[in-house]
Amino acid sequence: MSAARRPAILGGTPLFAEPYHLVKPALPPREEFAGRLRELYRSRILTNQGAQVRALEERLSEFIGVKHCALFCNATVALMVLLRALDLEGEVILPSFTFAATAQAALWARLRPRFVDIDPGSLMLDPGRVAAAVGRRTAAILGVNLFGSCCDHDRLRAVADRHGLPLLYDSAQAFGTRYRGRMAGALGDAEVFSFHATKLFHTGEGGAIVTGDPGLYARVCRMRNFGFAAYLDCVDLGLNGKMPELSALLGLSLLRDLPRRIAQGRRVCREYRRRLGAVPGLSLPEPRREVSGNHSYFPVLVDPAGFGLSNLELNLALLHERIVTRCYFYPPVHRTGYFRGLSRRSGGLPETDRAARRVLCLPVRSDMRLEELERIVEAIVRCRVHAPAVRARAAGRLPAEWEALGERAADPYDELILGHER
Numbered sequence: 001m002s003a004a005r006r007p008a009i010l011g012g013t014p015l016f017a018e019p020y021h022l023v024k025p026a027l028p029p030r031e032e033f034a035g036r037l038r039e040l041y042r043s044r045i046l047t048n049q050g051a052q053v054r055a056l057e058e059r060l061s062e063f064i065g066v067k068h069c070a071l072f073c074n075a076t077v078a079l080m081v082l083l084r085a086l087d088l089e090g091e092v093i094l095p096s097f098t099f100a101a102t103a104q105a106a107l108w109a110r111l112r113p114r115f116v117d118i119d120p121g122s123l124m125l126d127p128g129r130v131a132a133a134v135g136r137r138t139a140a141i142l143g144v145n146l147f148g149s150c151c152d153h154d155r156l157r158a159v160a161d162r163h164g165l166p167l168l169y170d171s172a173q174a175f176g177t178r179y180r181g182r183m184a185g186a187l188g189d190a191e192v193f194s195f196h197a198t199k200l201f202h203t204g205e206g207g208a209i210v211t212g213d214p215g216l217y218a219r220v221c222r223m224r225n226f227g228f229a230a231y232l233d234c235v236d237l238g239l240n241g242k243m244p245e246l247s248a249l250l251g252l253s254l255l256r257d258l259p260r261r262i263a264q265g266r267r268v269c270r271e272y273r274r275r276l277g278a279v280p281g282l283s284l285p286e287p288r289r290e291v292s293g294n295h296s297y298f299p300v301l302v303d304p305a306g307f308g309l310s311n312l313e314l315n316l317a318l319l320h321e322r323i324v325t326r327c328y329f330y331p332p333v334h335r336t337g338y339f340r341g342l343s344r345r346s347g348g349l350p351e352t353d354r355a356a357r358r359v360l361c362l363p364v365r366s367d368m369r370l371e372e373l374e375r376i377v378e379a380i381v382r383c384r385v386h387a388p389a390v391r392a393r394a395a396g397r398l399p400a401e402w403e404a405l406g407e408r409a410a411d412p413y414d415e416l417i418l419g420h421e422r
């Protein structure tokens, strides 16, 4: 059986000849996109809320079932603008187990991040801990809908309503996800999506704020356009957060393919689940019954005691096989150099730390063949069989320990896939 063969990190032949990346960004059929481009060549309108941006905003509002959609250049700027537009002061409750942008946006909006621990089952904000963390200075709750899934929305909503707080979501990873039949985007008082190229649905770079609140919508539209009301007349704080027409055009071309991509992702996740469910030392976060995910991520939790390797060690060993996986989110935001000093009040986050030390996201690609998935599974099993030797080989080659992360976090990806060292 091939699992007995030596892993590439120990000198065996890599299972892939070329790097097998986590995702393969979608592109529309060339002919169709060329047809749409003709319109841009005709109008020469390339930005400033042209016809393509307006059309995509309309399509997305309809698709999500929300009144208003304002497109942005990316989700980070959209989050910054949203938090600032609400005129919040004090603290915002959010998880540390997220991409740094969530917490960075809070700082840009002059809010203090109050990191609250996650529920170990869902890996998202724990509503019980959120309730306990609400205090005098709490201004909002910002949940993060991770890995194409959703927070425990009903319980978070109950906490938010009890305290009269806005409930916001960073839904950067959750476009197309449903919670009790409602789309992500139609759950919070306002939500933000990312349409970065690596997302299931994308516009190259891009993002959106969606909300049912017409006043908030009008304000974020002004703020993304320098705070202008009329031509060159600033009536509000603003920046340039506009999405270019070319990006919107890409989005309009890709939206139609979304159901197929979700269905393909569902098949990939089902096959992973079938093959990895019984591997000792691996656990697979269970999708909640009320959630129908977008299936664009497949996180596994690697228990070093049962598997013989940590998530970082397995990530390194798989990179030698030319399989790109990612430890999202190691390190958690509160452990990074910049945030360490800011988050002292948040206390311990044991579940966040535990998840960060275990999580590994496997490739989910819409062009993925069963045979490729089987090779990835084979690589994982192979690493487990040879765990002690793999661990010994990985020693000293992993990102610096947490304490030193502020200084440098070497990423073996650079060396093994990009072919250079920092």
Ligand SMILES: Cc1ncc(COP(=O)(O)O)c(C=O)c1O
Residues within 6 Å of the ligand: 074, 075, 076, 077, 098, 099, 101, 102, 144, 170, 172, 173, 193, 194, 195, 196, 206, 207
């Ligand atoms: C949870 C989360 N929030 C925010 C962002 C930032 O999105 P963008 O790259 O569009 O600014 C990302 C990007 O991956 C994300 O995963």
